[in-house]
Amino acid sequence: MNLVTIGCSFRDAPIELRERVAFSDSATEKALRELAARYGCEVVIISTCNRVELYLAKPDGERPPDKELIAEFLAAFHQLPSATVQPHLYELADAEAVRHLFRVTASLDSLIVGEGQIAGQVRKSFEASRQFGTTGPMLNALFPHAVRAAKRARTETGISTGHVSVSSVAVDYVRQVFDRFDDKTILVIGAGKMGQLTLKHLRELQPRQILVTNRSPEKAIPVAQGCGGQAVPWEHLDDALVQADIVLSTTGAPEPIVTRRRFDALSAKRGRKPVVILDIAVPRDFDPRIHDGETAFVFNIDDLKRIREQTIHQRQKHIAPAEAIVEHERKKFVEDWTRRRNGPIIARLTQDCDAKRKAVLDQLLGKLNGKLTDAERAYVEGAFRLFQNQLLHGPIDALREASKEGSSATMIDAVRKLFRLE
Numbered sequence: 079m080n081l082v083t084i085g086c087s088f089r090d091a092p093i094e095l096r097e098r099v100a101f102s103d104s105a106t107e108k109a110l111r112e113l114a115a116r117y118g119c120e121v122v123i124i125s126t127c128n129r130v131e132l133y134l135a136k137p138d139g140e141r142p143p144d145k146e147l148i149a150e151f152l153a154a155f156h157q158l159p160s161a162t163v164q165p166h167l168y169e170l171a172d173a174e175a176v177r178h179l180f181r182v183t184a185s186l187d188s189l190i191v192g193e194g195q196i197a198g199q200v201r202k203s204f205e206a207s208r209q210f211g212t213t214g215p216m217l218n219a220l221f222p223h224a225v226r227a228a229k230r231a232r233t234e235t236g237i238s239t240g241h242v243s244v245s246s247v248a249v250d251y252v253r254q255v256f257d258r259f260d261d262k263t264i265l266v267i268g269a270g271k272m273g274q275l276t277l278k279h280l281r282e283l284q285p286r287q288i289l290v291t292n293r294s295p296e297k298a299i300p301v302a303q304g305c306g307g308q309a310v311p312w313e314h315l316d317d318a319l320v321q322a323d324i325v326l327s328t329t330g331a332p333e334p335i336v337t338r339r340r341f342d343a344l345s346a347k348r349g350r351k352p353v354v355i356l357d358i359a360v361p362r363d364f365d366p367r368i369h370d371g372e373t374a375f376v377f378n379i380d381d382l383k384r385i386r387e388q389t390i391h392q393r394q395k396h397i398a399p400a401e402a403i404v405e406h407e408r409k410k411f412v413e414d415w416t417r418r419r420n421g422p423i424i425a426r427l428t429q430d431c432d433a434k435r436k437a438v439l440d441q442l443l444g445k446l447n448g449k450l451t452d453a454e455r456a457y458v459e460g461a462f463r464l465f466q467n468q469l470l471h472g473p474i475d476a477l478r479e480a481s482k483e484g485s486s487a488t489m490i491d492a493v494r495k496l497f498r499l500e
Contacts, residue, residue: 079415080141081216084148085131085174088189091166099152099163101125103206107456109155110212115119116151117143122184122207122221126199128189133179134152135216145169173412176220178286180404180411183190184231185238192238192393197228219415227407231400239432245276247382248356249283252324255354255375259283264308266290267315267335267363267466269297273328274304276358280326289318316340320347326357327363338365341374346430348373358382366443420477423490425498427470435466473497 086096101109106123113121113134119142120135134142143151149164170178181187183200204221207213213221232238256262262285266277269292281288288307292298295309304308307498310318319325319336329335341364355376357364369376439462443455450458473493480489493499 079135079172079176079177079216079412079419080137081133081135081172081220082142082144083131083133083170083178084145085129086166086168087129087131087187089187095162095166096127096130098158099130099156100127101130106203106206107210110138110207110210112145113151113154114212117147119143120217121212122204122217124200124203126196131182133175133217133220135214135220136347163293173408176411177405177408179220179353180222180227180408181401184228184233184404186397186400186404190390191397194232194460196240197225197232200228201225210252212405216415220411223407223411225403230407231403234403235399236396237400239389239393239396245279247385248276248326248358248377248383251375251377251382252283252354254282255352256323259285261286262323263287263289263321264307264324264326265310265325266301266319267325268292268329268359269301273326273358274301276328276356277301277305279381280324284323287321289321291315291318304484315368319344323351323353325353325357325364327355328359329363331363332357332361334363335363335376336368336486338367341365341368345373354417356382361410416480417478420490423493423499424474424477427473427497430497430499431466431470435462438462 079477086099088096101123106125108123112122113119113132118136118140120133122133122393124131124133132148134148135141145167145199146164150160152158152167153160153163178187179200183197185191185193185196188196200221204213204217204225208218228400238438262283264277264285264287266273266288269290277288288302288305289310290298290302290305290307291310291312292315293312295311297307298312301307315335319341327335350373352373352375354363355368355374357376358379360379364378366374366376366378368374439459443450443458473496477489
């Protein structure tokens with residue numbers, strides 16, 4: 079197939095190296111064009127926080143650059159010592175490279191199995207390479223097939239069910255309590271990074287109102303402005319708690335800011351209105367005894383992480399079916415591609431044998447002119463045709479077998495030499 083994958087990932091390269099060999103959008107374009115011009119090959123570069131991989135393909139009879147050459151390229155491009163890069167690179171060829179891409183795209187080689195971002199990242203990388211003109215017949219067939227295989231794995235198995243980030247798990251909990259959000263008020267206490275990420279997910283629920291409070295008003299105001307909410311003075315926290323249906327708390331307070339006694343004092347004003355409290359602060363901001371399972375639902379960071387781990391565990395049992403789908407699609411691609419590549423050589427072999435059979439047969443029948451009946455002439459012609467079919471059965475069958483193994487290029491070269499084909 080003349081395809082190779084060369085790269086590094088979270089499995090065998092430290093983040094310090096992955097950061098240094100990663101490609102920005104502008105650097106990707108430059109690298110793609112330089113690789114294509116230098117080695118005359120098709121190129122796609124996938125660069126994410128967890129991996130940097132180069133997919134390179136060349137026409138039959140030519141091999142793409144190997145790991146040593148790519149290590150030198152990466153080192154020079156990123157101004158690093160080659161010895162720093164090469165030990166962390168892996169190289170996969172032909173059918174194994176296809177399998178690797180399909181597994182990566184289906185999120186079977188991800189830090190979190192089943193995460194949904196990688197398929198989009200692979201598609202984006204391919205489309206960028208195609209736009210820059212560095213893809214060709216091989217990669218134009220390979221990458222769309224990889225995306226289709228990943229879609230099958232996601233839709234036909236449970237590999238991507240459930241959320242595995244703390245922030246998305248938190249939103250899942252909220253959805254279990256409320257069936258609508260256009261009449262709900264979200265209260266954000268604090269302005270930590272985790273809180274802002276969770277708030278981003280909560281905003282997608284399109285609540286009626288978002289309130290933001292912080293001991294430091296100068297921190298609350300930009301968070302409120304960023305989410306289309308309203309900043310509330312810290313001294314009005316109790317009033318905000320009475321209004322809130324969903325509370326997201328992420329302060330850095332050394333002890334709970336809302337004790338059970340303080341919350342109970344607000345219960346009369348709240349009535350029986352349920353509230354979900356996402357306490358992702360460490361130490362906790364809310365007394366866990368506030369949770370009663372009826373009107374008050376308190377979830378801390380450990381609760382959310384435990385659900386995350388359960389989700390990951392549930393995904394594990396779907397890995398084998400997803401792997402089977404990926405392997406089926408890999409075989410299908412390899413067979414389809416090599417059958418397409420074998421077509422011209424089989425046609426050329428058949429045409430060559432047809433011409434030689436016809437030349438010998440014409441010479442024979444010319445010498446026997448008038449000595450054979452029409453039936454005898456047809457029998458002789460059929461015998462020659464049968465002999466040709468039996469003669470070609472071996473090499474054609476060998477080509478088909480090689481296509482299943484992804485090694486038809488070697489067999490094509492052998493057939494060309496054995497039968498003296500151009």
